[in-house]
Amino acid sequence: MRAKILALLLVAALIAAPLAVPLARAQEQPPELTGNWQQDVIALGKWFQAHGVTKIHFSVQAAGDPNSVMRMYGIVEAANRINKVWADNGINVKITVDTYWESDFKKQFDNFVTQYDLGQNGDFFVNSYIYIATLAADGRLLDITEWVQKYWNSVFSDFYAPLMKAAQYKGKYYGIPQDTEARPLYIRKDVAKCMGWDLTGLAEKVKKGEFTWADVFLKAKEAKEKGCADWGLIHRRGSAHPDLIQFIFAYGGKLYDNKTGKLVVDKTAIYKWFATEAAFADAGLLPRNILDWDWATQIHPTIVGESKAKGGTGNTLFDIGGTWYWTEWQTKDYYLDPHTHQKRPLTPEEVKEKFYYTLFPAGEKGDKPVTLSQPFMWMIAANTGKDNPHYNDPAYKKAYEELAFLIVVAASDPVINAVHSIISAHVPVRKQASALLKNKTFINNLVNLKLPFSQQVIDAIAPIVKKTANPINIEFLANVSYMLDYTHLAPSHPYYNKLADIFKDALDKVLKGEMKPADAVNYVVQKVKADPDLKDNTEIIGEIPAHWSLVPQATTTTSPAAGTQGTATTSPAQAQTTTGKKGGGHTGLIIGTIVLIIIIIAAWLAVRGKGQ
Amino acid sequence: MMARTELEEPLATGMEAVLIVSLLLLASIPLILAYTTLILTSFADTIVSNPWVHFHFTIDNWIAFFRGELSTTRARIYTTSQILWMIGNTIIVAAGVALVVLAGSITSAYAYSRMKYRWRMGALKLLLLLHAFPGVALIVGVYTLYYYTLVKYVSLQHRLLYSFVFVIFARASLELPMSIWILKGFFDRVPWELEWAVIVDGGSRWTALRHAMLPLVKPGIAAVAIFAFLAGWEDLIYVMVFLPPQAKTLATFIEGQLAGGSLESSYLPILAAAGTLYLLPTILFFVFTQRLLMETMSGGVKG
Numbered sequence: 001m002r003a004k005i006l007a008l009l010l011v012a013a014l015i016a017a018p019l020a021v022p023l024a025r026a027q028e029q030p031p032e033l034t035g036n037w038q039q040d041v042i043a044l045g046k047w048f049q050a051h052g053v054t055k056i057h058f059s060v061q062a063a064g065d066p067n068s069v070m071r072m073y074g075i076v077e078a079a080n081r082i083n084k085v086w087a088d089n090g091i092n093v094k095i096t097v098d099t100y101w102e103s104d105f106k107k108q109f110d111n112f113v114t115q116y117d118l119g120q121n122g123d124f125f126v127n128s129y130i131y132i133a134t135l136a137a138d139g140r141l142l143d144i145t146e147w148v149q150k151y152w153n154s155v156f157s158d159f160y161a162p163l164m165k166a167a168q169y170k171g172k173y174y175g176i177p178q179d180t181e182a183r184p185l186y187i188r189k190d191v192a193k194c195m196g197w198d199l200t201g202l203a204e205k206v207k208k209g210e211f212t213w214a215d216v217f218l219k220a221k222e223a224k225e226k227g228c229a230d231w232g233l234i235h236r237r238g239s240a241h242p243d244l245i246q247f248i249f250a251y252g253g254k255l256y257d258n259k260t261g262k263l264v265v266d267k268t269a270i271y272k273w274f275a276t277e278a279a280f281a282d283a284g285l286l287p288r289n290i291l292d293w294d295w296a297t298q299i300h301p302t303i304v305g306e307s308k309a310k311g312g313t314g315n316t317l318f319d320i321g322g323t324w325y326w327t328e329w330q331t332k333d334y335y336l337d338p339h340t341h342q343k344r345p346l347t348p349e350e351v352k353e354k355f356y357y358t359l360f361p362a363g364e365k366g367d368k369p370v371t372l373s374q375p376f377m378w379m380i381a382a383n384t385g386k387d388n389p390h391y392n393d394p395a396y397k398k399a400y401e402e403l404a405f406l407i408v409v410a411a412s413d414p415v416i417n418a419v420h421s422i423i424s425a426h427v428p429v430r431k432q433a434s435a436l437l438k439n440k441t442f443i444n445n446l447v448n449l450k451l452p453f454s455q456q457v458i459d460a461i462a463p464i465v466k467k468t469a470n471p472i473n474i475e476f477l478a479n480v481s482y483m484l485d486y487t488h489l490a491p492s493h494p495y496y497n498k499l500a501d502i503f504k505d506a507l508d509k510v511l512k513g514e515m516k517p518a519d520a521v522n523y524v525v526q527k528v529k530a531d532p533d534l535k536d537n538t539e540i541i542g543e544i545p546a547h548w549s550l551v552p553q554a555t556t557t558t559s560p561a562a563g564t565q566g567t568a569t570t571s572p573a574q575a576q577t578t579t580g581k582k583g584g585g586h587t588g589l590i591i592g593t594i595v596l597i598i599i600i601i602a603a604w605l606a607v608r609g610k611g612q
Numbered sequence: 613m614m615a616r617t618e619l620e621e622p623l624a625t626g627m628e629a630v631l632i633v634s635l636l637l638l639a640s641i642p643l644i645l646a647y648t649t650l651i652l653t654s655f656a657d658t659i660v661s662n663p664w665v666h667f668h669f670t671i672d673n674w675i676a677f678f679r680g681e682l683s684t685t686r687a688r689i690y691t692t693s694q695i696l697w698m699i700g701n702t703i704i705v706a707a708g709v710a711l712v713v714l715a716g717s718i719t720s721a722y723a724y725s726r727m728k729y730r731w732r733m734g735a736l737k738l739l740l741l742l743h744a745f746p747g748v749a750l751i752v753g754v755y756t757l758y759y760y761t762l763v764k765y766v767s768l769q770h771r772l773l774y775s776f777v778f779v780i781f782a783r784a785s786l787e788l789p790m791s792i793w794i795l796k797g798f799f800d801r802v803p804w805e806l807e808w809a810v811i812v813d814g815g816s817r818w819t820a821l822r823h824a825m826l827p828l829v830k831p832g833i834a835a836v837a838i839f840a841f842l843a844g845w846e847d848l849i850y851v852m853v854f855l856p857p858q859a860k861t862l863a864t865f866i867e868g869q870l871a872g873g874s875l876e877s878s879y880l881p882i883l884a885a886a887g888t889l890y891l892l893p894t895i896l897f898f899v900f901t902q903r904l905l906m907e908t909m910s911g912g913v914k915g
Contacts, residue, residue: 066683463686
């Protein structure tokens with residue numbers, strides 16, 4: 001009898017064992033996130049403690065200008081806050097965060113991809129949203145859609161909607177906006193004054209689309225002709241992305257089709273972009289080799305400098321720049337002081353005195369002004385938590401992923417975001433942070449370093465705060481925040497970078513006079529069709545306009561928006577036919593033909609003479 | 613005064629010597645200017661293009677570098693311990709390469725010099741061929757090896773250690789062929805009788821190598837060690853490819869500050885301090901071991 005009972009118990013145990021294992025595992029699962037940060041942090045902390053995890057290690061890889069260090073210290077601060085919550089609640093678990101910085105964000109992306117495959121990447125990757133598509137498509141980023149939805153009401157509804165959209169790939173969230181920027185058109189007030197141009201109300205005219213790129217051209221030409229500026233327009237080097245693709249949007253074009261998910265080559269808008277830049281270059285208003293210029297020794301010194309006639313580094317009326325330029329000019333030796341003949345940074349007062357700013361004007365009447373943002377994102381690596389105990393256990397893996405998300409939620413705190421915006425001259429990504437820029441108490445606290453941050457973070461940012469937290473700079477950021485309402489984003493598409501490189505090559509050829517704008521558009525189309533990736537992922541739309549020119553084809557043109565007497569000018573098409581390069585080409589051909597004829601005659605005479 | 617033998621090259625005299633020295637100095641001007649500018653800038657408050665006009669002595673750049681404050685706004689991008697680790701990593705790689713090269717080249721060179729076996733000359737010639745391969749050309753193959761061994765056999769916790777070991781061996785393998793040739797030349801110059809005496813006294817080959825040969829080829833060993841150390845210290849490509857971002861060396865750190873569009877965001881005087889520090893071992897080695905290196909170059913290599 002006893003043996004029978006034992007046998008039955010044994011059989012029961014054997015049957016129950018496989019059932020019991022999932023039950024036990026179910027109990028081991030970490031708590032689900034609820035949308036209440038404090039509650040979630042405590043619940044997760046208790047879970048870690050109960051499962052024997054007392055030390056958790058994360059690392060953050062961030063990139064950019066050194067003033068943007070909050071991209072990594074934001075994560076450090078968030079982890080410190082979670083540590084404090086745990087300590088206050090008697091939970092004996094501690095997070096440590098290692099920080100890695102790379103100045104070049106493209107290089108950091110390359111590094112992340114390589115290191116991910118080797119399991120040596122950081123847990124948090126802070127970089128441009130343009131990489132979300134590539135990284136998400138390859139499965140290197142954590143899908144946080146479910147948790148974003150849970151935290152929507154408490155946190156993410158406060159973020160600017162276009163920025164949250166930029167964090168998506170195929171409808172799922174793979175990042176949280178960290179910062180963004182606008183790209184104003186800067187106008188030198190002293191040059192405008194020299195040419196007798198009253199800038200009052202110009203920003204409004206640009207907003208209404210009344211001041212277009214034709215007006216920019218005419219004003220630039222006038223500035224140069226009156227000897228007030230060495231150049232009419234200066235813009236970035238090296239790449240068409242992101243500053244110059246604003247032209248596509250300003251001319252009513254598009255780069256991405258939401259319905260098909262494909263990139264778009266809008267021939268009409270691209271032609272107008274190239275033709276606009278060609279007009280500037282042909283008229284000597286924009287350096288032909290601007291894409292080869294150097295940032296530190298040519299571009300910025302020309303934007304902030306005095307004219308060469310006054311012994312300066314050269315100057316310009318317009319500059320297509322970014323909001324971060326405002327503080328960059330205050331921290332770097334770009335300005336050649338005419339009195340001391342030494343290079344030095346500008347003071348905030350000098351920057352304010354020198355520069356007026358507007359949206360990127362509409363291409364033509366009827367188009368809208370634009371700006372372009374390239375938000376940086378907090379991204380969580382799909383293998384986050386890999387350096388911690390029991391990572392291969394799915395329950396622990398999920399717990400590390402949830403904790404990483406909670407860290408990002410904490411790092412998105414309005415105060416952290418506002419401080420980052422001020423010290424790095426970026427525009428806040430959420431409305432509460434934007435509001436803080438106009439809050440005098442907050443600004444006073446920032447200037448006096450009375451911030452709700454851990455000492456480690458305060459020590460790290462204190463020198464930058466001292467140099468950048470200036471009322472003039474904060475006022476500037478508050479003033480440009482409206483530009484986010486007009487913002488466009490470059491496509492978050494895996495092949496967008498390839499397309500942008502083709503744009504750059506074509507534009508370079510246009511600027512250097514090696515190609516006409518129409519040929520350059522066809523060059524772009526050919527290159528796209530020749531690339532197997534782009535060919536299948538790009539739509540080609542629109543046509544090259546037949547008789548389009550930046551400025552109407554009249555010998556005398558009035559700039560209506562500017563309201564001043566116009567300057568005699570030629571259309572870009574006309575300018576092209578009268579430039580020295582084109583004329584020089586014809587002259588060369590004629591001379592070459594004459595020389596060839598002379599050589600043939602001489603040879604004929606010589607042969608004839610020898611024959612006789 | 614020693615009498616000069618007829619075989620010795622006569623010394624240049626008078627105008628000839630002045631001319632030669634002047635030409636050498638002229639040729640060295642770009643190099644001298646570059647290094648002087650770098651070193652002076654590391655102790656100045658701005659880039660020194662003209663030391664008589666701009667130079668104001670300061671050690672602020674060095675302090676900022678060790679505090680990890682690399683921009684004009686003194687943003688703290690690295691902590692002091694990260695900077696120290698960076699220097700430490702550079703030393704680990706350099707010393708590791710030197711040790712591996714020494715161990716490999718001493719034993720191989722001894723065998724090539726003292727032992728006769730089939731294909732000996734062929735193997736020697738092959739060594740020269742190996743030396744001719746640029747490290748960059750090999751990197752794809754080396755990376756493939758690294759990738760498969762790392763991902764397949766190394767746990768996540770040990771990957772950092774493995775990366776260091778791998779980069780040391782990979783970099784050392786590039787230095788080995790020439791080091792073997794250099795040391796073989798030194799071994800060849802040691803009379804066979806010395807080693808024979810040890811073996812007759814009952815010593816093994818190993819004993820002969822340790823007690824009879826090594827003391828006599830010390831200059832060669834020192835030269836090989838210095839060359840290998842500097843190769844590891846200066847290496848950029850291998851450490852950049854194989855070491856993870858958390859294990860920067862001085863070379864990858866400086867490259868990171870100069871790469872892409874990041875040069876304009878760097879404060880060059882601080883970077884000059886990093887550059888000078890990076891340069892230091894090279895200068896020290898060449899100052900203190902000039903004669904040794906000349907000896908190696910002039911007489912160390914024999915076929």
